[in-house]
Amino acid sequence: MKAIIVGAGIAGLVAARQLGLSGWQVLVLERSASPRPDGYMMDFFGPGVEAxxxxxxxxxxxxxxYQVEAAEYVDPSGRVTASLDYRTFADLAGGKVLSLLRPDMEHAARKALQEVPEGQVELRYGVHIQRMQLDGAKVRLWAGDGQEVETADLLIGADGIHSALRTAFFGPEQDFLRPLGMRAAAFIVQEPELNQQLKNRFVLSDTVDRTAGIYGLRDGQVASFLVYRQDPTAKLGESADRLRRIFAGTNQRVDRLLELSPANPYDDVVAQVVMPCWHHRSVVLIGDAAAAVSLLAGQGGAMAVCAAAALGNALGEVSSKEQIPAALAEYERVMRPKISTAQASGRRAANSFLPRHRLGLLWRRLILRSTKLPGVDRLVAGQIVKRLAK
Structure with a gap:
């Protein structure tokens, strides 16, 4: 049995490993010329850890x-207004909360592919797919030069929130994309001095309608994560210029990072993908292509691993094309409840993560400051764990 996976992100790479270990021949096709270096930090716990x-x-x-000790909110003057202790959060989540940068998660998934017998999984970068077609129970793909790429028994779409495969087989993006009224940007720069100031801490801006998060990485690097409200009808223009304008005056550290911003950093809509069905004949979607939960849920990487594991489990015993539809239905049955929980969490988090007015800002400060009281820290962190780790 042979599968083609479109997309070499977390979901695609982990699915390739699981299918390869089960004896499938797997070809992974990625549009980018190489692994993407940018991405934001994610908390990985609960169902992701289990899977x-x-x-x-x-x-x-x-x-x-990364070993994160605390998240701190800082106002424009540089004053810490509230903080959250990560150790309490980790204890309540069973002691296993990993803070992971998206490119590092992909690196770990590629490294784990070494366990697959040689020749079972092939990974190709820089492939631009021109056309995809169902031919009976088979799938066929052509590259941008018009040459046929491959024929397979199963086509897996793991090509992200703006999935071209989803559009080709399930319908236009606007039928499934649910914007949450925000955009997010992320980039990584070399800044050793600032890196030293941020050791083991997330530092977030305490601001209305925009939040800038920064954290130190290895080798003197600093990563930024910027979320802001944006009128969907407004012209966007150059990303770097727009970010400097929107986040001007947030605080000195953010201003410094924006000075170093690349011309075209990652900058995309914050949205969820909601679909009535994730599979059609010999085609199936996983990860953000099927059910993006939004970065506000904090569970994108976890859901990608869960989905890849569930798909691998469902397809692991398949020995004929006739068994594929039932296996894909089983994958959906397992994943639907997890996705529903994570998406609901992402929608609830929108206003608290990005307050619309000063009253919302003050309320967030009050909640976080209350975690310093005996017993309240465990209550607040416990509610977060219960809401997400189902």
């Missing part, structure tokens, strides 16, 4: 995790 432990991926992820 990664079950499939043996957890050791690879723990090797690239």
């Amino acid at each position: 990664s432990e079950q499939i043996g991926l957890y050791p690879y992820l723990s090797q690239v995790a």
